[in-house]
Amino acid sequence: MNEADSDKLAAGLARLGWQQVPRPEDADLAVVNSCVVRQKAENRAVSYLGHLRRIKEARDGNASLRIAVTGCIVGPRTEGLRARFPYVDVWARPQSFDALIRHLLPGSDLGGEFWPDTFPEPKGPTAFVPVIHGCNKFCTFCIVPYRRGRERSRTIDDVAREVAFHCSNGVREVTLLGQTVEAYGKEIDARPSGSKPDLADLFVAIHDTPGLQRIRFLTSYPRDMTERIVRAVADLPKVCEHFNIPVQAADNEVLARMRRGYTIEEYTQWVHRIRDVVPSASLSTDVIVGFCGETDAQFQRTLDLLEQVRFDKVHTAAYSPRPGTFACRHLEDDVPREEKMRRLHAVEALQERIATEINQALLDTTQEVVIEGEQDGILTGRTRSNKLVHWPRPSWPCPSGPCPSGRGEAAPGDLVNVRITRTSPWALRGVQAEADSPVGAVPA
Numbered sequence: 001m002n003e004a005d006s007d008k009l010a011a012g013l014a015r016l017g018w019q020q021v022p023r024p025e026d027a028d029l030a031v032v033n034s035c036v037v038r039q040k041a042e043n044r045a046v047s048y049l050g051h052l053r054r055i056k057e058a059r060d061g062n063a064s065l066r067i068a069v070t071g072c073i074v075g076p077r078t079e080g081l082r083a084r085f086p087y088v089d090v091w092a093r094p095q096s097f098d099a100l101i102r103h104l105l106p107g108s109d110l111g112g113e114f115w116p117d118t119f120p121e122p123k124g125p126t127a128f129v130p131v132i133h134g135c136n137k138f139c140t141f142c143i144v145p146y147r148r149g150r151e152r153s154r155t156i157d158d159v160a161r162e163v164a165f166h167c168s169n170g171v172r173e174v175t176l177l178g179q180t181v182e183a184y185g186k187e188i189d190a191r192p193s194g195s196k197p198d199l200a201d202l203f204v205a206i207h208d209t210p211g212l213q214r215i216r217f218l219t220s221y222p223r224d225m226t227e228r229i230v231r232a233v234a235d236l237p238k239v240c241e242h243f244n245i246p247v248q249a250a251d252n253e254v255l256a257r258m259r260r261g262y263t264i265e266e267y268t269q270w271v272h273r274i275r276d277v278v279p280s281a282s283l284s285t286d287v288i289v290g291f292c293g294e295t296d297a298q299f300q301r302t303l304d305l306l307e308q309v310r311f312d313k314v315h316t317a318a319y320s321p322r323p324g325t326f327a328c329r330h331l332e333d334d335v336p337r338e339e340k341m342r343r344l345h346a347v348e349a350l351q352e353r354i355a356t357e358i359n360q361a362l363l364d365t366t367q368e369v370v371i372e373g374e375q376d377g378i379l380t381g382r383t384r385s386n387k388l389v390h391w392p393r394p395s396w397p398c399p400s401g402p403c404p405s406g407r408g409e410a411a412p413g414d415l416v417n418v419r420i421t422r423t424s425p426w427a428l429r430g431v432q433a434e435a436d437s438p439v440g441a442v443p444a
């Protein structure tokens, strides 16, 4: 989300006549887009601000460097930040593009919160497209709702125009983003039919955009999921069958302390429902280990869940209190650091085994991959199920047949078939296969 926000801000500044320079030493303005989801990320932002301060202090008054800070480090009140970083000129809350621009260029107006006519220049064949800002869930460990505010959805037209812009500039795959992306549309006024637009409507609205090959979406939240959205993933050929559904913990007491808003039974019901309707779906999740009061037995339930569901990927974090959250103010961070690390490593070791087994099953299958880049003759892309694949650039004539782009060689954005020849828990290796190879099948 931050990456997409930074690109949008850069596009807005470019519309107002600013130019990017490669080094902060050459800049008139530096914008730091911060993330404070974990202490490590916050430390990096603070350390970079120190670097900018030294540049600013070394300047003559006339060539002064203005420093703006946005992102999740900025809450509704900035007195504390102003006292701590007196050399910062502008503070703006995450995605408050307008506030930032008004400080920098008074009187500038790019059309309200979402800057509906300002689209970031694509950097390659894939693009992130935020469709809903903010979050209403207030999980006790999370700072996001305090910083990004309540859920606000862009209009379908606005998103569709951005996707069309990207695709006319070479993008072939878009990822629709939201902290809880299935909440899309809930606060938009009902249509004349009485229904509200939802993520499934958004899939349909952008599906036939010329040039678009794939649609992804992030991040899912169990209580916002609907049968209609899951069905749309199954029915619409360009929507990739991949769901990232953070579970965070598998014990109901821990989930209640986190105020996640679901029980583990409700969570696993959605997993079963997705697998019923979209049997080829890949699933990833997020887990926090060592949350306040988590006992060994409660942590064991997380391990049991991972064994039971067999996610394709698990993003694991050891709990660290974030100032300003409910958990930081009211719950005791009582799991010792060594124990958190032990649990973290236990999840990682288990998931490594599970991912090894899942990926091994792909050996000798053919996968459809959009080429995202190339380094030293090795092409890189992802399967529909979001697995990273590397394969050597094929020698001419290309086994995939006539080049889809007409350029005579595979290039980023092309959709090609790759036969998987090697697997690891983290990525796949392969060779380019004939364009008519049956995708997904293991040869007899």
Ligand code: SF4
Pocket: 135, 136, 137, 138, 139, 142, 143, 144, 145, 179, 180, 221
């Ligand atoms: S759903 Fe919970 S964890 Fe996710 S952004 Fe919202 S408050 Fe944070």
